[in-house]
Amino acid sequence: MTIGAAELLSRAAIPGRVGEVGVELCWRALEATSMGRLGVATDAGVEIYPINYAVDGTWIYFRTAPGSKLTAVTAHPQVALEIDAFDERAAYSILVKGTAERVEAPSVLDEASALSLTAWIPTLKLRWVRIRAHEVTGRVFRREPEPEPYP
Template identity: 35%
Template sequence: MTTEQCWEHLARGTVGRMAYVDRDGPVIVPLNYRVAEGRIWVRTASYDQLAIHLPHQQAAFEVDHVDEHAHTGWSVLVRGHAEHVVAGPGETPGDWPDPAPWPEGLRWMTFALFPTTVTGRVLHQADVSPATGQGRPGSIQRHPATPAGPASR
């Protein structure tokens, strides 16, 4: 997937997952977001773990879509560093995107993820054939649908 296609997919979504590291290791949290100015924008509460551990840190953000019936989908991964964008309580300046969090409670802290890399992949259904003595009974073997196989990040 091209970088432009990745941003198009990101711009259509409203929920993704932010990954960061706290004192116990990697953490991934779902949250609402918006895309503007080549950044991912999120809001959280000042007491939330995200607000405590995200500022000035490396982080990753992922959005994807999967069609389980068709065995197809796409995934976009944004890596970069997060910065707290200063604004007053309940204030999002007019030219900033409002990520509009779904959970109850006040979420006044606005963060922007400044990307260093944006990658994506499209998932295509593989050619599935019955197992031929390999694996467990009833298992299937997957063969790439194209000579190059599924796209990778």
């Protein structure tokens, strides 16, 4: 279940319009959702891929099929994962910067396979990748009417 933006705003207890989200609350938001955007450098530039993922401790796992995403994270393992949410009262953005690695060890594959992670579309995604987070940050925004430009 996703943490709503207003709920995160109240948990973060920010005094103004914009505030930082603590690392523990960032992880709670990551655990509460399963869809994000993965940023990866490629030889042609930066690519952004929508992924569904699962969190296990401080590891973030996703599955993929052979193709451009797997090639990119293998060649350029420094990645970023971003999630966000908004409602009428608030918005938040959580950013994870880390290193992606293919999961190939049988014991780690068994652990990953036990996670609750299902593909969104009916395709075989048999390659597991996990992200070791190096930096987890978040911001929360109180949504209010925009001020008049010329009062």
